[in-house]
Amino acid sequence: MTVHRAYLGIGANLGAAAESVERAIGALAELGKVQRTSPLYRSEPWGVRDQPPFVNAVVLLETPLAPRALLDELGKIELRLGRTPGERWGPRAIDLDLLLYDDLEIDSPELHVPHKHLRERAFVLVPLAQLDEQFAPLRDALDASELAGVVPLPRSDPPSRESVTPMPQGRLRPLVERIAALARFLASGDAVRVRVSRGEDEIELARRLRPALAPRSSDGASAELAPLRVDEIKADIVGIFHARPPAPAEGDRFEGDRELGYIEALGIRTPVRTMGAGRIVSVATADGAAVEYGQPLFLVARG
Amino acid sequence: MRTVAIFSQPDRESLHVRQADEAFCVGPGPAARSYLNVPNIISTALITGCDAIHPGYGFLAENARFAEICADHGLTFIGPQPAVIAMMGDKATAKRIMREAGVPTTPGTDVLGSVEEAYAAAAAIGYPVLLKATAGGGGKGMRVVEDARDLARAYASATAEAEASFKDGRVYLEKLIRGPRHLEVQVLGDDDGNIVHLGERDCSVQKPAHLKLIEESPAVHLPARTRNKLHEMAVQACRHVGYTNAGTLEFLAVGDDVYFMEMNTRIQVEHPVTEMVYGIDLVKEQIRIAAGEPLGYAQSDLASRGHAIECRINAEDTRNHFAPAAGAVSKVVFPGGPGIRVDTHLYAGATIPPYYDSMLAKVVAFGDTREIAIARMERALRETLIEGVRTTIDLCLEILAAPAFREGRYDIEFLPNLLTEIGAPVSLNGTPPLGELGAARPPRAKPVGPP
Structure with a gap:
């Protein structure tokens, strides 16, 4: 069976937005294999400005589903996680967008791939470029002012994640x-x-150095x-x-x-x-x- | 009894790994490095303190050398003696021995030495004839020869294919029997020489390349005389070779004539239909026999009751030459209710690795009559939901609905004809892309059998 690569955009701005995004990522595992997940970003609302900021992320999903079927399943997850159908661009518990699907171009009343607004939206392009370098030029084409509106979300406690395959006992x-x-x-x-x-x-662990001990480069910033x-x-x-x-x-x-x-x-x-x-x-x-x-x-x- | 499962790296999340008392990874995905990795398998058995190894129904199940190696390390191989496995594994030898035992075989030859020998033999037997690989399986190295003009080319290609598939290019020739039924007899034998049969199974619903899809027991519209002859020949053959443990003798039947085809010296995929009508756990019997226990019952104690049908649910594209599918299975719902049994390794969220056989599940239906069994099977298949991969479920439903199947008047040409009727493309040699997979390779090798 063929496995397709789909990039999905996730956004939320109601309730515990970051937690909703994490829950959505967990739910996506039902549709295939979540290969990569971008960090969470905070962004200013798009369209209707008078609403709380959004939390956004992009994931790369490997899925056997065809584009239409994938869109339907995304809709079901949105409903399950609390989106009320009807309002476009309004406050919502969760929003799942199909951004890219293999190399396909689809233009139909229900579905546009690549996503219609892909090239305009900093909150999509910033995490997308973070996931895959090939999208960096698209991100860099945006105005600096727009990019500045998308900032990494400070991570608090590790969020709980819905998992379809629990870690086997003893492992x-x-x-x-x-x-x-x-x-x-x-x-x-x-x-x-x-x-x-x-x-x-992959797991990466880092130790925080006391400022006095931290190696400094010539311009005074912390060396990578x-x-x-x-x-x-x-x-x-x-x-x-x-x-x-x-x-x-x-x-x-x-x-x-x-x-x-x-x-x-x-x-x-x-x-x-x-x-x-x-x-x-x-x-x-x-x-x-x-x-x-x-x-x-x-x-x-x-x- | 406690069990140790072996598994390959991609099978780590597989159900048999989760359900065994202990599980050991024996290698990476390709079977040659894991499920056929004899040193790692033997080492696993030794360090975990196993007494016996159940080889399942694929991979090493009919490997005489593996059975010998088990014995060399003080491990009981749950199956017949290595010499018997070797004897039956060589098809030409097996036929010779069957003829000695008075069991009819299809008119044919021993191993052919040259194409000239093939011409002479074919002329004596009469066309059409079938060229078959001595080490064959899954249709590899098999060619139908309609008349003498095709023989030289068929001989060359069958030999080359057999050499490429089995590293053994030897072929033999036999009469092609048109429109036969594939009937097989289940046998059990113990160390004391007690041998019983557990009736027959009709496995005539076969995909191209003789791959079984639906099996049932008992066979319908089989005259009592033929049925008895079949059972008697099977027992007689086992007695002749001193057969122990579970085995199956496969026959081709046309009218009242039955011909021995081959013997499988292992448990088979379709063994549940026999278990359903005889009320006997065959894997348990295998283990008891391997432990040296006597059968404890005679032929007269055994009787078949009712009717059982099995449908194989494979991850295959039935409209594209049964191409096997791999990938993630998002949703799984299996049927239940009276008379339904499901043997499976599948669960929601499972990933089907591309390395092994595409079988996902066996759905078995039992009823007091064949009609009830068919009705229950139809209901069960409609209840079954497997999302994420294409399966053989819909095709099985079409078969169950076909008048020839319902009336029990079908032979091995039934399914290929049905496929043509419903417009599914059928490749001529019918070999699926994963050609090494034979008729009865398991998706998983288990040291000890199913629950």
Whole structure:
């Protein structure tokens, strides 16, 4: 089956607008796979000016749905999340727009793709360009005054998100432990920012520096600090992991390639190597544990 | 009994992973690196303390070498002896053994040594003939030859296709039987040599390339004499090879004549229809037999009751050569009610990876009569909702409504003809794009069978 790439605009300006946008993003997961989500932005209202500011975001959805069907489903989500049909450009609980759909151009009474006002609206183009660089020229074509009306929303508590696929039981714990290990690593002072990628998922943790300690560039502004890369060393066969004594521990440094242990399966020992220099951020698997294919054994910081 | 499931990375969110007591990832998506990764599968069984491995109905289920490796590591392979798997896996050998056991096979040859041999054999048997790959399955390396003029070209292409598909280019020849029914007999055998049959299934509703879509038990309009002969031959054949565990003998039937086609030395996709009419859990029987327990019942203790039909719900585009579909399934509603059974791995929000067989679910309907079973099946299929991918549901409903099916007067040419009638394109060799998938590959390999 073909999967289509649709960029969707989300806007809300009633009630807890940011929470509505987050709920809408959660609901979109029912229509396919939410591949990317822009940060939330606050923008001045469009059209009818006498209303509270909007909260906006753009998501990239991979969906099997055809454009018409997608539009219908978006309408259902709008209804479910509290939009009252009728008023155009008025205050609303939630507004979902189909901005782009693959490379399609559609011009019908119900549906325009790319979205009619795509090129005029800063609150769409700013998050869109943030999601995908290819839209940056469109954003940059807008007046600076319009762009100034769209500002990133300060993040408060992490919003709760509706999820169709709950995290399977027992899988959250290792995740929490690994984040805690990353936090300890940050606190140890070797890095101010670390980023771990695993497939499509990515987590970045940063430590706030005291102003006096923050590195300054010549013009006095805070230098952009490149995040430290953290690799996962994973099991590539199923077996029993044995650490090589002395057992590798959190904080161990190594200069070159080093054997951290081996996986024993069917009487054969397959070495587990560091594949270069680095420092152990966390030990993810205990000595003597059974490991499955792809199971993380160590988190290693590079550079 | 506790179970350990194995899974590939894209199947991590699959239902069998969630429902097993333990689950181990054995490799990435491509089956060759996960569900066929023998070292990782054996290692998983050993480190989790498994006693036995249930191979499911695809992947390694009919792999004699895998069964041997299990034994070498002190693991019980839930299936027949490796030697029997090997014997039946080679189609030409299987036919020879069946003839020894007094079971008729379609007139044909052993492995052909040359195209000259093929000419001589075809002339002796009489055209039309069928060229088939010894290691074949899913229609690969199979060619219909109408007369002598086509033979040389068909021989060359069948050999090449068999070599490319199975790394075994050997082919043999047999008489083409026009318009047969595909009937198969379910058998069980224990270590003490007790062998019983559990009746027949009619699997004549087949897509192009002999891929089954609807199966039922018992077969309709089958004279008692033919039915008894079929059952007796199946038991006789199993006795001859010392068969243990569950197996199925497939036959072609035309009028009163039945010919042995092949034996599947494993549980089959369509086993639920037999379970429904016999009230026996076949997978449980497989495990009991593998544990060395005797059957504990004789043929005379077994009786079929009522009628059962199975429809395979596949993620396929029935209007585009049954092209398999992959993707996200947004909504799922399965049917219920009296006499309905659904075997599935699907749930709302599930993603169907592109790597494996496209089967999503088996809907099985039971009734005291065939009419009741059909009515229940129609109701159940209309109740079923799967959004996000195209499925075979609508086609199954068209089949159930077709007069030939309703009257029980259909053979393996019924569905291809129906497809032409309703205007669905049918490719000539009928091979779906994922050609390696045979008639009965499972969507998932499970160490231990369904609940």
